[in-house]
Amino acid sequence: MTSPAPMAAPQPTPQPDPAAVPALSIDGVSHSYGPRRALMDVSFNVRPASFTALLGLNGAGKSTLFSLITRLFGIQTGRIGIFGHDISRSPGEALRLLGVVFQPRTLDLDLSLTQNLLYHAALHGIIRREAAARSAELLARIGLADRAASKVRDLSGGQMRRLEIARALLHRPRLLLLDEPTVGLDVKARADIISHVRQLVTEQGIGVLWATHLFDEIMASDDLVVLHQGKVLAQGPMNRVITEAGAQDVNTAFMRLTGAQVMPGGGA
């Protein structure tokens, strides 16, 4: 349960080493819906330029955690920091560095791709000319430049997801959250999205927190956080989590840790 050295590093020093500031730090976070406890003393960090997989079954508390990080719910106990900005005390600075892809689709279906992007840019105070330039650039990167003026309604599920990722990157965040972004997509679209996001980590140094219940989306080089029934059961580099669980692969490790039945096909 101990964090690796770079993750556990940040100490309250007057001149913090920039590399030591986690992209995301979750510190003793608990959350209840009335009597039901959704999260219990959750703590972990996401390093800059790293891919951290948040692995948990449906109902593990992943979406609650995302709602807390994005300030949809208020924090009841604990702290959340984005590059050192406490989201309760300086939400503006924290949210500016954060891009999010929520699990439910959050695009305006009747507006065009460009219009959706421009609206998002406006919400971040990006002036129109700059926003238009960035939108065109991002649409080109996700291969949808020729669809810029079509309605979002006419896109496929995978294309919508790619658009949502482009939208989340429009304000150039340094931390990207994705809540089960591949749910409901076919194999090809899934692979495209995963490789695109991994590229963002290696090429642009974005810290990524990827919530999933699908084991095959995780790679050996990733950091792993196993969330089960509101508690963090294990965290750290994937290989270490597997070794510490006395398992050979992530499926078995997850099963040992949670006592859950793993479904055939690599999903929990």
Place this chain on the structure above:
Amino acid sequence: MSSITTRDAPRGFTASEYMTCLTGIVWREGLRFLHQRERFVSALVRPLVWLFIFAAGFRQVLGISIIPPYETYILYEVFIAPGLMAMIQLFNGMQSSLSMVYDREMGNMRTLLVSPLPRGFLLFCKLLAGTAVSLLQVYAFLIIAWFWDITPPLIGYLTVLPALILSGLMLGSLGMLISSGIKQLENFAGVMNFVIFPMFFASSALYPLWRVQEGSPYLYYVCQANPFTHAVELIRFALYGQINWVSLAVVAGCTIVFMIAAIYAYDPSRGLARRGPAGGEA
């Protein structure tokens, strides 16, 4: 200060960022409105049915004496026009709140609320955007009504604008306040029964209050206490280039109260947090 250390100094937001955000939200709301032609048509048909059918039928039943701001005897149609303008805004305000509940269920609300700008400001922009849409509807109604002999002085079309903005904000923030308390879309029918109809009928929209007083003194007091009455009177006087100071004070006061309450209700540490996960599993 445990594990959280600050990397960048907070830089806050510039006036230009606020303006960009405001225009962006109004622009998006306008676009959405243009795409929903049925909404525009029904927003227009509703008051026109009242004007063409209800008013025509009631013209002979209700005699209207000369009351301010009118200087002559007027037709019943002329009397209810400001009430119908306020009704357009009432429905629009409640419909905006309906769309906020829908957005919250569908997740669209999240894109708004993860904007780094202060949440109170975002909600205020949303209210202004809803009000702007209601202005389009009201002026479209006024154009059609002009052909139905509802011809206020030309200057009235201009002087009514600030009144409409204020009443639009009041009814919009009331809708937003209600939307923060609605868990599900289905509960919206209750809003119709318990908010829209009582507010509309217990007001001066359809009959002058002195006539209500003759019939039932108690209802008269209810009407007087109804903020919608004051929205109607504010619009009525403004349409004839006059100011009803009492109504102005009530509408302005209610706008401030409703708006603060709505922003409070949407504060993440209070309102939404208590209602459990929105859209999706925990």
